[in-house]
Amino acid sequence: MLRNNNHAPLPNIGDNESVHRRHFLSLIPPAFLAACSKTPGKIRLALNWKPEPEFGGFYAARYTQHGLNVDILPGGAGTPTVQMIGAGSAEFGIVEADEIVVARARGNDVVALYAAFQHSPAALMVHASRKFADIGDIFKKGGTLAIQKGLPFARLLERQYGFDKVQVVPSPGGDISAFLRDPKFVQQVYMTSEYLTAKRQGTDAQVFPISTAGFDPYNTVMATSGDYLRKNPEIAKAMVAAVREGWRVYLDDPKATNQRMNQLNPSMSLDGFAETAEAQKPLIETDETRKNGLGYMTRERWLTLISQLEGLGDLPKVPAPEDCFTTLASTNS
Amino acid sequence: MLSRLKSIIPALIPFVVLTASVELAVRQGWVHSYLVPAPSQVLRAMIDSRDELFTAVASTSASALLGFALSTIGGIAVAVFLSSSRPIQRAFYPYAVFFQTVPIIAIAPLLVIWFGYGMRTVVASAFVVSIFPVIANTLTGILSTEPPLRDLFRLYGASTWTTLVKLRFPSALPQILTGLRVAAGLAVIGAIVGEFIGGQGLGSVVDVARTQQRVDKVFAAVLLASVLGLALFGLINLVSYFTLRRWHASEQ
Numbered sequence: 001m002l003r004n005n006n007h008a009p010l011p012n013i014g015d016n017e018s019v020h021r022r023h024f025l026s027l028i029p030p031a032f033l034a035a036c037s038k039t040p041g042k043i044r045l046a047l048n049w050k051p052e053p054e055f056g057g058f059y060a061a062r063y064t065q066h067g068l069n070v071d072i073l074p075g076g077a078g079t080p081t082v083q084m085i086g087a088g089s090a091e092f093g094i095v096e097a098d099e100i101v102v103a104r105a106r107g108n109d110v111v112a113l114y115a116a117f118q119h120s121p122a123a124l125m126v127h128a129s130r131k132f133a134d135i136g137d138i139f140k141k142g143g144t145l146a147i148q149k150g151l152p153f154a155r156l157l158e159r160q161y162g163f164d165k166v167q168v169v170p171s172p173g174g175d176i177s178a179f180l181r182d183p184k185f186v187q188q189v190y191m192t193s194e195y196l197t198a199k200r201q202g203t204d205a206q207v208f209p210i211s212t213a214g215f216d217p218y219n220t221v222m223a224t225s226g227d228y229l230r231k232n233p234e235i236a237k238a239m240v241a242a243v244r245e246g247w248r249v250y251l252d253d254p255k256a257t258n259q260r261m262n263q264l265n266p267s268m269s270l271d272g273f274a275e276t277a278e279a280q281k282p283l284i285e286t287d288e289t290r291k292n293g294l295g296y297m298t299r300e301r302w303l304t305l306i307s308q309l310e311g312l313g314d315l316p317k318v319p320a321p322e323d324c325f326t327t328l329a330s331t332n333s
Numbered sequence: 334m335l336s337r338l339k340s341i342i343p344a345l346i347p348f349v350v351l352t353a354s355v356e357l358a359v360r361q362g363w364v365h366s367y368l369v370p371a372p373s374q375v376l377r378a379m380i381d382s383r384d385e386l387f388t389a390v391a392s393t394s395a396s397a398l399l400g401f402a403l404s405t406i407g408g409i410a411v412a413v414f415l416s417s418s419r420p421i422q423r424a425f426y427p428y429a430v431f432f433q434t435v436p437i438i439a440i441a442p443l444l445v446i447w448f449g450y451g452m453r454t455v456v457a458s459a460f461v462v463s464i465f466p467v468i469a470n471t472l473t474g475i476l477s478t479e480p481p482l483r484d485l486f487r488l489y490g491a492s493t494w495t496t497l498v499k500l501r502f503p504s505a506l507p508q509i510l511t512g513l514r515v516a517a518g519l520a521v522i523g524a525i526v527g528e529f530i531g532g533q534g535l536g537s538v539v540d541v542a543r544t545q546q547r548v549d550k551v552f553a554a555v556l557l558a559s560v561l562g563l564a565l566f567g568l569i570n571l572v573s574y575f576t577l578r579r580w581h582a583s584e585q
Contacts, residue, residue: 314545
């Protein structure tokens, strides 16, 4: 959801982990998109981006040991997974927590099962030379801000700090060439991705996580439709168990899984895979998950997210927090 | 006037049938409104966001028109140049084809680097995608001047310039206008693609709306883009009617 820009990577830039998501495909009824991949008995897990470390645990999971025949569908530029789940063109899909709340508010019955990322990797990347003390400073001293205006966090930042002193331009996705050229360029990134690329290229890149401004939804969330969950509670439960084990494996030793994902997505180097897998660990394994299990979600955090989105006026009707997720992920056994 | 009205009716029937069936399908719950919006929702979104959409349409129109104008001038000039001799044509025509084959979505980020954020990138994008049909059609038109007329001009010792202005160009007009019709629609597409990357206009509205899962607003913006394309198309048809009606079969 965050990095959904889809500009083709520029030839002169070495950011192999370019993450370009934009919801071009959301203009196409999702039912057509994945319909071709349906085979009887198979369960489809639709990703919202290419095979990269953020999906490591989903690739590491041994689904067959849980009696599941899972087909992972890699995504692309803005695969509309939340709509695919609603349309039934994938049984399970990866979405962001805020997408679930908005979808539910619009009548799309999507339910979160497992929150792989407890904290959002979304951040604003700046040049350290500008000596910003906190995220609020970014909006006081001019320059260019590349951000996706439609995203909830962008509008929260605008409400909190105002965008009148910066020039707001569309996010170039994973492309950091403008950042490399312009010392006054600020862009939205994943701190587990573009930021690492910028560091590798020797820049003075610095990140301010969006969470420091108070917006920190669950990220890379496995979800299904309410209808599917009611009809197949056992499958959903087995999926959560398999995925939780998968993430445990991936956190402990990502090497084998990285090699497999690298074959599916050679545009990211093995070193890049390893580096990102390491950088994302603190976002996945927290005190909360050590106590309650990986993927754990709480009603409080859903409630916080819902009230933040409600404050933005995004919700035609306000969903109840307990409808947004199931407690499958908290029955840690 | 009555005949004009009669010619519109056949085009209206599919529109009414399609709109009514989509409305019915959504209202009956056969199709979810978060996948395909009901036409009434789209209309509502248009009314609710009218100020934002108006500004966006104005911005996209300006960029598309400017890009289209540049394509028209540039395309005709290039075609005239190419028509001047066979060797020149052989040398440069393949490069003109480049404009048609270039995937605009891939080079749009480069346009931002060259032209910066904002209108210049959007105009450049509209120009790049719309120039080729102008070149190709104008060139074909100029090259297919009727040989007997060409001979006649030569016989009277007309200069190259006179032949071009008084014979080749007028006789190429039907083809040029065909090229412009194609280019008009493409200029709108090019402008919107440019806006995805460069900011502003309907492209930006679509981008924001789909991030917010506002399918109704996406359709509202897309519909307005189509109307813009149609308006440009209509404009060319008008020009075509007034320039060709007295002598060309296509407008009689």
